[in-house]
Amino acid sequence: MAPTQDALYEAIDLDLSWSEGELPQHRRTRHVHGLHPYLGKFVPQLVETLLARHLPHGGRVLDPFAGSGTTLVQALESGLDATGADIAAFNCLLMRVKTRRYDVAELEHELLDAYARWEGGDGDAGPKPAYVREWFAPMAGEELLRFRSLVGEYAHADVLRVVLARAARSARLTTHFDLDFPRVPQLDRYWCHKHRRECRPVERAGQFLRRYTYDTLARIAAFDATRDRGRVADVRHGDARTLGFGGCFDAVVTSPPYPGLIDYHGQHRYAYELLGLDDLGAAEIGSPAGGTSRAALGRYVDDVAGVLANARDHLRDGAPMVVVIGDRRDLYPEVLQRAGLTLEERRRRHVNRRTGRRAGEFFEDVLVARAA
Numbered sequence: 001m002a003p004t005q006d007a008l009y010e011a012i013d014l015d016l017s018w019s020e021g022e023l024p025q026h027r028r029t030r031h032v033h034g035l036h037p038y039l040g041k042f043v044p045q046l047v048e049t050l051l052a053r054h055l056p057h058g059g060r061v062l063d064p065f066a067g068s069g070t071t072l073v074q075a076l077e078s079g080l081d082a083t084g085a086d087i088a089a090f091n092c093l094l095m096r097v098k099t100r101r102y103d104v105a106e107l108e109h110e111l112l113d114a115y116a117r118w119e120g121g122d123g124d125a126g127p128k129p130a131y132v133r134e135w136f137a138p139m140a141g142e143e144l145l146r147f148r149s150l151v152g153e154y155a156h157a158d159v160l161r162v163v164l165a166r167a168a169r170s171a172r173l174t175t176h177f178d179l180d181f182p183r184v185p186q187l188d189r190y191w192c193h194k195h196r197r198e199c200r201p202v203e204r205a206g207q208f209l210r211r212y213t214y215d216t217l218a219r220i221a222a223f224d225a226t227r228d229r230g231r232v233a234d235v236r237h238g239d240a241r242t243l244g245f246g247g248c249f250d251a252v253v254t255s256p257p258y259p260g261l262i263d264y265h266g267q268h269r270y271a272y273e274l275l276g277l278d279d280l281g282a283a284e285i286g287s288p289a290g291g292t293s294r295a296a297l298g299r300y301v302d303d304v305a306g307v308l309a310n311a312r313d314h315l316r317d318g319a320p321m322v323v324v325i326g327d328r329r330d331l332y333p334e335v336l337q338r339a340g341l342t343l344e345e346r347r348r349r350h351v352n353r354r355t356g357r358r359a360g361e362f363f364e365d366v367l368v369a370r371a372a
Contacts, residue, residue, distance in 0.1 A: 111163070248316050341371060
């Protein structure tokens with residue numbers, strides 16, 4: 001007999017579960033959380049609750065799978081210091097831009113000046129790289145490359161790089177409903193499932209450069225008014241199995257990648273191509289390229305255990321490690337054991353959505369472990 005709805009929900013931590021009505025899109029992507037699309041990040045309200053449960057006020061949190069920086073941003077909102085590490089260079093760029101302290105008036109001056117100069121015709125597109133020729137209409141590619149040529153002249157160059165990356169994501173020759181992982185350029189008109197009408201590929205990038213210049217300013221200013229300015233975030237780029245995190249931490253709060261699900265380098269390929277970022281995708285844990293065979297899952301267990309063991313060595317005595325994961329393959333008992341951790345608590349949460357617009361429901365576990 002199938003379990004009743006009451007029985008199903010008895011096992012769920014309702015304080016860690018939200019419906020779409022309780023937590024709509026605009027709240028999940030408030031201020032810098034919505035600075036750039038990113039598949040797989042957990043909702044900030046979940047992190048906020050976990051930080052309140054497991055860290056002392058004024059403490060220091062580590063996220064060794066930091067992704068786009070949700071843990072770091074929420075830590076700064078919650079009066080905590082934070083360190084985040086990721087193997088993906090674009091993720092680290094996003095984290096630094098989200099968490100840096102700004103003179104907002106100076107930032108506004110620079111971003112609007114860069115956009116005004118670009119709009120006035122400044123910038124040199126130069127030769128078009130092969131990726132730009134393949135994935136952008138001629139005018140869109142030229143506009144993006146002209147903007148790119150201006151970026152390095154500004155103190156807030158990294159913020160402008162994020163503006164450029166988001167504009168490039170929207171301006172590619174792809175369908176409106178497949179912006180995450182387009183397989184081939186879309187060159188002809190097509191029936192758009194998103195808009196329910198015939199659409200054509202994007203021909204210009206200027207409207208996106210304008211939109212994201214102003215959107216970026218607004219989001220950074222909104223976070224500046226919210227964050228605890230006495231707290232700092234440290235971003236580290238590299239392999240978290242061996243990376244030094246610096247100092248001791250009062251807790252780890254993290255969400256490792258699911259095995260074989262998301263290519264975290266591939267979803268931002270346009271940024272790596274345009275910005276010349278180091279691509280360490282071959283070392284990415286859980287990459288779809290590795291598959292989900294028994295051997296691949298064995299490597300995944302080894303790799304995640306290596307990261308958690310390294311993080312464990314940076315925790316204060318008795319400090320908790322909080323891991324959010326959908327463990328449908330039941331890999332994490334072995335992961336924790338291999339990392340020298342003892343499971344203390346397992347909470348179940350219902351996931352209506354993550355931070356993107358994709359629908360879908362599933363369950364995640366929130367594992368609380370400590371050094372064995």
